[in-house]
Amino acid sequence: MGRGSSSLENRSPLPWPGFITTWRAALVVTVILVFAGLAVTVQSHADTHLVLAATTDVRDSGLLDYLGPLFQIDTGIQVRYVAVGTGQALDIARRGDADMVLTHAPSLELPFMAEGHGLCRSPLMYNRFLIVGPASDPGHIRGLTNATEAFRRIWQTNSTFYSRGDESGTNVKELQIWARVGYTPSPQNDSWYNETGQGMAATLTIASEKAGYTLTDEATFYTLASALPLDLLVSGDPFLANHYHVIVVNPAVHPTVNEDAALSFAHWLVSERGQGLIGDYEVAGHQLYTPEGQDRC
Amino acid sequence: MIDWSAVAQIVALTLLVAGTSTLIGAVLGVPAGAFVALKKFRGRNFVRTLAFTFYGFPPVLAGLLVYLVLSRSGPLGFLGWLFTPIGMIVAQSLLVVPIVMGVTISAVMAVEKRLHDTALTLGADERQWRATAIHEARIGVLTAVMVGFGRAVSEVGAVLIVGGNIAGQTRVLTTVIVLETSAAHYLEATIFGVILFILAFAIFAVLQRLQREGAV
Numbered sequence: 001m002g003r004g005s006s007s008l009e010n011r012s013p014l015p016w017p018g019f020i021t022t023w024r025a026a027l028v029v030t031v032i033l034v035f036a037g038l039a040v041t042v043q044s045h046a047d048t049h050l051v052l053a054a055t056t057d058v059r060d061s062g063l064l065d066y067l068g069p070l071f072q073i074d075t076g077i078q079v080r081y082v083a084v085g086t087g088q089a090l091d092i093a094r095r096g097d098a099d100m101v102l103t104h105a106p107s108l109e110l111p112f113m114a115e116g117h118g119l120c121r122s123p124l125m126y127n128r129f130l131i132v133g134p135a136s137d138p139g140h141i142r143g144l145t146n147a148t149e150a151f152r153r154i155w156q157t158n159s160t161f162y163s164r165g166d167e168s169g170t171n172v173k174e175l176q177i178w179a180r181v182g183y184t185p186s187p188q189n190d191s192w193y194n195e196t197g198q199g200m201a202a203t204l205t206i207a208s209e210k211a212g213y214t215l216t217d218e219a220t221f222y223t224l225a226s227a228l229p230l231d232l233l234v235s236g237d238p239f240l241a242n243h244y245h246v247i248v249v250n251p252a253v254h255p256t257v258n259e260d261a262a263l264s265f266a267h268w269l270v271s272e273r274g275q276g277l278i279g280d281y282e283v284a285g286h287q288l289y290t291p292e293g294q295d296r297c
Numbered sequence: 298m299i300d301w302s303a304v305a306q307i308v309a310l311t312l313l314v315a316g317t318s319t320l321i322g323a324v325l326g327v328p329a330g331a332f333v334a335l336k337k338f339r340g341r342n343f344v345r346t347l348a349f350t351f352y353g354f355p356p357v358l359a360g361l362l363v364y365l366v367l368s369r370s371g372p373l374g375f376l377g378w379l380f381t382p383i384g385m386i387v388a389q390s391l392l393v394v395p396i397v398m399g400v401t402i403s404a405v406m407a408v409e410k411r412l413h414d415t416a417l418t419l420g421a422d423e424r425q426w427r428a429t430a431i432h433e434a435r436i437g438v439l440t441a442v443m444v445g446f447g448r449a450v451s452e453v454g455a456v457l458i459v460g461g462n463i464a465g466q467t468r469v470l471t472t473v474i475v476l477e478t479s480a481a482h483y484l485e486a487t488i489f490g491v492i493l494f495i496l497a498f499a500i501f502a503v504l505q506r507l508q509r510e511g512a513v
Contacts, residue, residue, distance in 0.1 A: 033316045051380060060480055082461035096369030097379050199479045224481050256369055
């Protein structure tokens with residue numbers, strides 16, 4: 001305190017005029033921060049928008065970032081999406097925090113509809129799940145067209161397998177295949193069976209690092225395929241079809257739902273325009289989704 | 298492949314959310330910390346321990362709690378703050394306030410003991426003595442604010458759950474790093490990490506300069 005000389009030393013390093021003291025600069029920054037906060041708040045409430053809770057697969061494949069801006073050009077409505085596992089996406093909607101859902105697990109979607117949370121549910125498109133694994137293929141499943149048989153061999157050879165373990169649509173499908181095998185492995189009892197608890201891309205990365213098998217959706221696999229030493233081993237089983245649906249959340253149950261915007265997006269997605277765009281969407285030269293839209297809204 | 302206007306937007310929102318949370322943390326945490334340090338009351342040690350315990354409060358848990366409160370089905374759902382920057386600020390403030398408070402308590406208590414007798418000997422009354430103690434502890438108090446900002450700008454668990462990582466709306470540097478990592482875009486994730494580091498460095502440089510001026 002009170003050592004005048006050191007204050008002179010401290011003035012020198014920054015080349016701004018003397019009347020702009022650091023304290024004043026801090027005050028200005030504070031004021032700017034507060035006003036920026038107000039501006040962001042006002043702006044984010046003003047836009048016409050809808051909140052979509054979607055499965056991570058359609059984000060990771062880039063589909064949502066491709067369709068959202070085009071829909072906004074057509075209608076002026078902005079799509080704000082939260083990408084989570086199918087289970088969590090439906091739960092966000094169940095709490096009334098989303099206007100719309102895009103998921104791919106009919107076994108979870110149908111109870112959601114039965115509970116009355118959904119206004120309507122339209123088939124949108126499908127792609128196929130694939131079983132991928134290391135080139136060495138210790139379970140000898142390469143070339144099979146029966147997913148159940150492939151899983152049975154993985155189980156019988158105790159080959160390393162990575163499950164999402166996160167109640168995502170992919171995880172649900174995987175468990176359905178184990179149910180068909182007649183044996184449901186668990187990380188506690190089966191040292192070869194692992195749960196990553198993470199998204200598809202992370203799980204694929206882990207499976208490739210650890211030379212394990214996993215069940216993946218086509219889109220994420222082709223997005224990453226060039227970077228990962230994993231081979232496509234099993235495809236073509238009709239049971240591996242991965243159907244996506246859009247659900248508009250029921251405004252009668254959740255009054256804050258932006259019904260008009262959500263219905264407008266639901267109609268647009270299954271319209272000729274939406275379906276055409278989905279069919280044209282390619283990643284690394286692969287068409288990822290086959291349109292099968294039907295307007296039930 | 299990086300869209301720089303999107304990057305600018307993410308950087309701005311990061312500063313806005315972490316900055317505002319730190320501001321709230323300072324406005325609430327510093328007076329609360331000074332009060333606990335200078336006022337003798339029953340349960341004071343308990344409050345101190347509680348503040349320190351909240352240092353270790355997992356951001357993802359804070360995020361979950363704020364999510365449940367701000368959800369349309371929650372008690373404050375009518376505000377519509379979920380998946381907005383305000384919701385993120387609420388969640389981060391919950392993390393920053395205890396840290397600022399805890400470090401402030403330590404800073405003020407460190408000068409309090411040394412000062413108490415001297416001040417009273419020199420004829421200060423209780424009120425003047427308290428004002429002096431807080432003034433003497435200002436460097437420590439600014440450290441408290443810096444630690445608080447560090448906590449806010451680096452956490453990902455709370456803003457991911459409450460903000461939802463919506464592109465152009467609630468995406469900040471930490472959540473975009475998580476996103477790029479999960480998509481195995483390690484180069485992009487690292488670039489965002491470097492941006493976050495540079496940003497933090499610049500802000501701490503300014504705050505440290507404040508601290509040095511305050512020391513005079």
